[in-house]
Amino acid sequence: MSHARITRRRLLGAMGAAGALAVLPACKRRSGDAGGGGPGAGAVKIGLVVPQSGVYATVGNEVKHGWELWLERHGGKLGNREVTTVVADEGEAPQTGVPAVQKLLQSDQVDAIVGIINSAIALGAKDIVAEAKKLMIVANAGAGAITGAARSPYIWRTSFTNAQVASVMGKHLAGQADVGPVYLLAPDYAAGAEVIRGFKTAFEAGGGKIAGEAKPAFGKTQDYQPFLSGIQAAGAKATFCFFAGAEAIAFVKQYAQFGLASSIPLYGSGFLTEGSAVLAAQGDASVGIQTTLHYTSELDNPANKEFVAAWKAKFHDAPAVYAVQGWDAASVLNRALAVTTALDGDSLSKAMGSVGTIEDSPRGPWSFDGQSPKQKMYLRKVEKRGADYVNVVVADLGETPPVA
């Protein structure tokens, strides 16, 4: 079996080399334009892997736009190197996402991979990235295991861990005197389980009581009424949930339609109310929902004001957290490329370890802790402002290390 793999890899390597030969003249011309030295010097090729179709296509687009906006505002250069970005479609599952990463590494010969929305794809690509000895910066996927104890030295993350976002809400709610038993609800897949575990651990450690727990089937549940009845029947005084995208829209609307919003306050992981399209679709049903996240477009700092203004000028709506994660992926890679001249994964990973605190991020200062951000978390509440809905900052919940 290993023999067959080596043969296939060699074959692909040969094909990749042939491909590289074909584009070599173009490379030369480009590096000549940039005033660089020999072929390749002064240039860096990045593979951007985001879903361009499927349920998370909008999330992928935000990451991509965040990445592009950073480059556009910094002369198209990372660490003084001219950047070429090759985009590949991550799709919806490892079956499509892992081959996309493989293609970028082997036939496009990229120097680093950026993007990855889906945790299963980040985990699935771990071995091929390690084999190719290339740097990978995860700009969204939140599974704890990506940068947990068994992490690869080549994989870094500019986003969050699922449990990190949920645990701060657990800690916050446990500290509230008037919060009664809380009902937990999250879709029945890996991220949902990590969110529930993160919340529960912190909430119970703080003396909070759980009223009950349910796991609607992921991607198959449209009618949440039975779960809403379950929340009421359990005698819960509050609900904590994790939903994103279309499921977040349906759940928040039905939570209001069935009259729970007025009697049982809804709390969630920030993705529940993140993104202007999600908020617009939820409409008035979203008002008053409190969530925790490491960003909101409402953050009051100079870097964020500049970022939001630039984003609005280009895309005509407010940026979501995903855009900041793409922006910061470019920002940290820029710092790493400023301290190293080599583009191999070992040098780049070492350089990533020395970037220190990222002071000028729209989310506020953050730093790597075990290759994933140690960052401030915010308690946010949805309010209506004019015709728009925004997540205003209710409280700063302090700097939080990644929770696996």
Place this chain on the structure above:
Amino acid sequence: MPAWLDAHFIDLLNGLAMGALLFILAVGLSLIFGMMDVLNLAHGVLFLAGAYALWWIGGAAPSWPAFLAALGVAGAAGAAAGSGLALAVERLARRSHLDQALLTLGIALIAADALSIAFGDDVHAIDPPPGLAASVAVLGKPYPIYRLALIGLGAALAAALHLVVERTSLGALIRATVSDREMVAAVGVDDRKVKLGVFAAGSALAAVAGVLGAPVFSPGPRLDGTALILALVVVVIGGLGSVRGALLGALVIGEIESLGRGVLSDLASFVLFGALAAVLIVRPRGLFAAPTGARS
């Protein structure tokens, strides 16, 4: 008992709403299968097409004119698609169910992919038309008005279909075709016309159910499969070829999906197919099947 009823009243009510929607979806499948002996696996994709029609015409928050227009467009397009399907399967009339299933499944897969290309792979949440989006208190418990309207609409349609099938000469012809197609042909009626009509009407109802269901089941990829499976379960439980069977089957499934999940929340994933298995063991022809001839 009152305490139990109090806790599960909304579950019961929601079961009626889901049942009403499932009835509109499944009655066509039941008549087509019962009458033409055609297993139409493209029924689910008609539902999805109807749901997308509302998104296409009315967007995320359709106005009343847009909602009514979507109902009209879905009805007309559904009838046209049903006629096309009837003509396509007519050529396979003497072959087995498997051949018909393969043809209609193939059409369904192509159509579902075409819908994905046209409307994207995003799941679209759609609001009910204005005025129906709010909730009213039913016995002191808030319940969405739109779902109450679905119950009324389903009941009205069931009554109308029942009258047509049981009290008119057209209905007599339909019942006769369900019960013995060869005999109907033998007495000089062109049964192909009856079949074409029922296929068109049943498909139009499936597409209309899609429009009505869009605010509850947000249209997106794979909703066609969900709709088809629910409709098939309704038909198997209710029995083939009768309006009454489809109605009772739909109400049973609606209550199982809603009340069953509420009462037996730990077994939620199993109650639907558990009930299906129980019916197949006890009454293999369904609970309320129409009388049929020796054909089956």
